[in-house]
Amino acid sequence: MSTTAREHDIIIVGGGISGVALAYGLADRGRQITLLDGPTATDKASRTNVGLIWCQSKFAHLPDYASLAFLSARLFPELSRELSEVSGLEIPVNYRGGLIPCLGEEEYSSRADYIDRLRQVLEEYPGEMISRSQLERKLPAITFGPEVTGAAWCEADGIIDPLALLRAYKVALTRVGVTTLKTLVHQVEPLAGGGYRLHTATGPLECQQLVLAAGLANRRLANFAIPDLPVHADKGQVLLVERLPQVMPIPMLGVTQTFGGTVIIGFRHEYVGHDTQVVPSAVASEGQWAIRVWPALGKRRLIRTWSGLRVMPKDSQAIYSRLPGHPGVTLVNTHSAVTLAAFHTRLLADYLLGGELPELARKMTLNRFGFAS
Amino acid sequence: MNRRTDLLVIGAGPAGLAAAVSARDCGLEVTLIDEQAAPGGQLFRNIESPLGQQALQARERAQGMELVRAFRASGAAYCPKTTIWGLEPGRVSCTLEGVPATLEASAIIVAPGAMERPVPFPGWTLPGVMGAGGADILLRSGGTLDKDPAAPVVLAGNGPLLLLLAGHLLQAGVKIVAWLDTGCWSQRLRALPLMPAAALDPAYLNKGVKMALQVLKGKIPLIRGVSDIRALGEGQLEQVSYRKRGKRYLLGAATLLRHEGIIPRTHILNSLRIEHHWDRVQRYWYPLLDQDGATSIAGLFLAGDAGYVHGGDASQLKGSMSGVAAARYLGVISKEEAADRSAAPRKQLQTMRISRGYLRHLFAPHPQLFKVPDETMVCRCECVTAGEIRKAVAEGCTEVNEVKLFSRCGMGPCQGRMCGPALAEITAAACSTGVESVGSLRIRQPFRPVSLENYCDLHHPLPDQQP
Amino acid sequence: MSTPLTTTTVRILFEGQELEVPAGISVAAAVAGYAHPGHTCKHPVDGSGRAPFCFMGVCFECLMEINGLPDVQSCLVTVEEGMQVRRQPLPESIKL
Structure with missing residues (x-):
């Protein structure tokens, strides 16, 4: 050398x-x-x-970190406008909030408890639990599965084409x-x-x-x-469903429609070192959850699976x-x-x-x- | 049908059928799965029907019919109309006559064959523009290219299949108004020193000469030295334009059939991260295999043109050899018996490869083939143009998977099957480097779309996690 | 299992038009070779008309609606008596 x-x-x-x-x-x-x-x-x-700008429902035990996400989200619109101008490239982005769907009463109430805790530690929290019918009004083009009881909603969230x-x-x-x-x-x-x-x-x-x-x-x-x-590798595995008409004006966590119309399903966290093999049974469990939330997805075509490693501080x-x-x-x-x-x-x-x-x-x-x- | 067997063969073309027959001969339990409704693959498509038979010359027809007969008699389980979309060592996920299924085997021979090299040009998405291979399949299905069978057809490109197709079209009474030759003469001349070896395989040479004579007799206007082909029309092909010696010409046409050679289908092995090599003359990737088609994954073999394009009869020999190798791998036959069984096909294959060495140069794709204008749509699934690929390179991308991420080229349902070669060539040209150094698209399973519920039902899910 | 091909024919409907085609061929070949429909699909991204290109499962340009099911690669489906085939519907019409 x-x-x-x-x-x-x-x-x-x-x-x-x-x-x-x-x-x-x-x-x-x-x-x-x-x-x-x-x-x-x-x-x-x-x-x-996936490109979620995500503030809600996390880090009740680390309030500063939770606040950092809210702070960054507030800085985002002006930044993405500037980047678009300087680069001359369009950046698809949507600041209309975010949703976490809940299956069953138990999940709904434990999510509600968590948000109550966050509200206490953060003092100010721009989110709340919404009922199934409120969820349906937010995403009227989606027919939700019978188990869906409602969702956690936060107006500070958003999604950007990463x-x-x-x-x-x-x-x-x-x-x-x-x-x-x-x-x-x-x-x-x-x-x-x-x-x-x-x-x-x-x-x-x-x-x-x-x-x-x-x-x-x-x-x-x-x-x-x-x-x-x-810092360790946290393996995620995702499924990609074919392009659909735009039906998700507000992104959902775990089953998210991209700006191109495809739907990315995935939420698993696994600590398996640098292994990036896609495990069909693992992605299948994510797919089954997504179908319970949004049954019509089951008939749509899966076009890819892949995995990636998150960078996770301890x-x-x-x-x-x-x-x-x-x-x-x-x-x-x-x-x-x-x-x-x-x-x-x-x-x-x-x-x-x-x-x-x-x-x-x-x-x-x-x-x-x-x-x- | 057994869901667990000794050997699974994927593909019912010459290689797959021969592999199944030879493995059955060695005493293996064999299941063969294939996308089509009947055995034959692309070369011997519909060979059990008069439609498919009349598309072939006598010698090839006899060969194909004998192979399919031997396969039918072999006792191998046969699953037609089966689409495979997943493969792990020892296991295949597929849709078997409409139902998702998992099949397991101690050994797997993959024989997906070859496909036409997709070459983009302005207007190639217009109805009326097709691959020559596609048109051949149409004819073998008894159909016509246009409502009016006498509507003008233009052939364009360079490759053996074009010769074959021209013969079929003439036979069907189609009016071919021009053959636009895109081959490169300086490359073709390199075939000359290798041509004497063709005498080692007189029957094959004879077949080529026969095809050429048939075309000559048909008096197709042959236009040499053509570049920059464009398809024009409103919602449907109406005209073909091309350049020759700096001048642009225009032809009225209802159908344009383009063919720029045959390349291996590498999706399955690519998704398993098997190492591939680049052929700098034929300009395609081919997998690293041993002489019997064994891959670097134990128990996984590849047979036929998907390993390197040598043609149908060579594929049959490769299939026979891999069937024997699978039996040896499973310990069903001895090393000596395997050598004995493979000796004849191995020798034949060797002769074939020597005698056909000239074809590699004669039908080499033109080095400027992918120098298409910026507005050319390269990725048909995501509507990405050559200009957008070049823009991504100008921004600093130096590798095809990177260009894919920032341009969406190759992100659609075909997974880059149609745009991958062009994406690589255009990226390499824009980076002023060779295709070897810009890589190839990383393929993900499922190879073919499958409904989400079929996929999930088949792969028994792990216990729940939630977002 | 499978039936060897013969010259027997089957009738299918493409956009309501009856086609008599050889048994054993693919839906894409039947539609392209016997109905000559121009386009069989409007591309969801740029709206342009597309038609079968490769006929062997590579290109995904032959997507059509077969017996009510959209997004089918019609070159991989064999014709069957009475089959109802239509052009690929626009994505907006899919019920979600």
């Missing part, structure tokens, strides 16, 4: 939604930003995503002066006199400051400082942190990269440049896992 490394100012490793969102947020800070994006064959969580978002970010980056290099980082080496050398598939690169936003690959890249990053909460002993390296890991994209772009730049974390994210460093920063 060549020993003459090119010198860079800030390098961001990772061309997924997290990486591009962070890079775009840094673009107007007068720094020279280089983004490194790995080849398609590597794990790419951002590309197996590939269009990623594409718009990428094109926008070229317009705001961020350099993107296609290469795979093999290893990060701290240099004695400060700075870092990245050994990549296309030769070495050096930088002063480093942002690791490479999803599961962060475990490998950060291991010069942390041998066991508390406690499910995002990690925004300097690496222990390396103030020049910032690590970002979250499994809600779409929902939090607006937060990442708009409110995280100062932190990446050496400043403080925004108030809501203060407790999201690696300190919570016992690492000293």
Whole structure:
């Protein structure tokens, strides 16, 4: 390998939604930003995503994290408009709220209890349980199965075409002066006199400051400082049903119509390492649930199954942190990269440049896992 | 019918039928499943009916009828009208006469055959434009290309099937107003040094010469050096335009039949992540197999043109060999017996491959074949144009699966069967690189759409999780 | 199981028009080769008329409604006496 490394100012490793969102947020800070994006064959969580901007019904035990989602969702409309303008690309998006369908009375009441708890811890919560007939009024073109008792509804949710978002970010980056290099980082080496050398598939690169936003690959890249990053692969498996007329003006969790008209079914979480084999019996259980919610789906044609690996921090909460002993390296890991994209772009730049974390994210460093920063 | 058997054969073309016959000969329990209603595959389609028989030359007809007869007599269980949509090692998911079913076997031979290389051009989605192979199937079904059987037909392309089809069309009394030859002469010349070997297989050469003579006798106007073919019309093909030596020409036509060669059908093995190689002359991917068709997955074999296109009679030999190899894999016959049984077909196949080496160059696709204008619809399912593919590349995509994600090319129900080759060629050209380095589309099961409830009913679900 | 092909014929209805076609052929071949209908499907994305292209299960351009069931790859279905075949209905008409 060549020993003459090119010198860079800030390098961001990772061309997924997290990486591009962070890079775009840094673009107007007068720094020279280089983004490194790995080849398609590597794990790419951002590309197996439904695109929900999802705030509701999660993280009652981590109120700050729950609030972060609401905050990011509020920042989204203005961001997606800007990205569309800068990139010249349309980004299909819908901010009409979100629904979680419930089967049976028991599920309905436990969901209701959870939302009550959230309302208590968050003080303000823009969502509620709605009855079956209210659900039917929200999605009048869908005939629900007899077991559907109602749904959880939240007006802050939405859905965005995740590939269009990623594409718009990428094109926008070229317009705001961020350099993107296609290469795979093999290893990060701290240099004695400060700075870092990245050994990549296309030769070495050096930088002063480093942002690791490479999803599961962060475990490998950060291991010069942390041998066991508390982030693991969370396998999801999905079914794709053929294109239908647009009947879901408000997205449902678990069975979601895309902007192209196809329907993605999936919600399983499995901890099986890097295995990405689609298990027919596993996706079948997701399909059967979807048919109970929406029986007409059973007659429609399944055209694909696939699986992907979510990037899951050990406690499910995002990690925004300097690496222990390396103030020049910032690590970002979250499994809600779409929902939090607006937060990442708009409110995280100062932190990446050496400043403080925004108030809501203060407790999201690696300190919570016992690492000293 | 048994749901569990020694050997499952998928496909009732020459390779599948021969595989079933030879495996039965070795004493295996065999089930053969196939999409069509009757055995024969594409080459011997409808061969048990007069319609299918009259479409073939005497030698081929006799060969096909004998093969189907041997298959019918072999005692292999036969499931026609069966669509397979899932395959895991040892297990196949399919719709058997309308009912979803899982079949299990200790060994599986996949013999999906070949398909026409889909080549997009402006207007190719218009009714009236078809693949030559499709038109041939229409004729073998006793139908006509147009309400008026004398309506003008234009043939275009380069490949052996076009010759065959022209013969069939002449026989049916169809008026062929032009044959637009898109072949590349500098490539064809490379076939010359290999041609003397053709004498090793005189019967095959004879067949080719006969086909050519028939076409010559039919006096089809042959127009050489054609490029940039376009189909024009309002809701229906009305005219064909093309370029020759920088000048554009226009022909009135009711039907345009395009053929640019035959490529292996690789969907099943691709979905199982079997390694494939790129043939730089014929410009297609083919799977890595051993000499008997064994894949890198134990107990899974591939036979016939889906492994590499050598033609129907070669497929039959490959099928015989893989049937024997499956019996050997199951330990039913000894190594020596397997070698003994495979010796004759192996030798024949070798001769065939040498004697037909020139075909690879003679019918090589033109290197500029995929240099289509931006407005050309490449993905028929998602209506994605060549321009949109080039735009995705300009934005930084360097691999076909990446282009697919950002352009939707290949995301429809056919899973890139129709656009995959063009997507790869256009991406490679836009990246100024070779097709080998832009990859091939990753195929997902089900291979064919299946109703959600059929899929779920068949795969006994795991205990519930909820969103 | 299957019946070998003979020259016997069956009658099917395409958009109400009776077609007498050889037994054993595919619905796509029967419609394209005997009814000459122009398009058999309006593409849901761009609204253009499409017709069977490959006749061997590859292209998905031959989708039609067969005996009331839409989205059928008609080149993979064998004609049967009395079969009712129609052009692929527009997606908007699907009951969900």
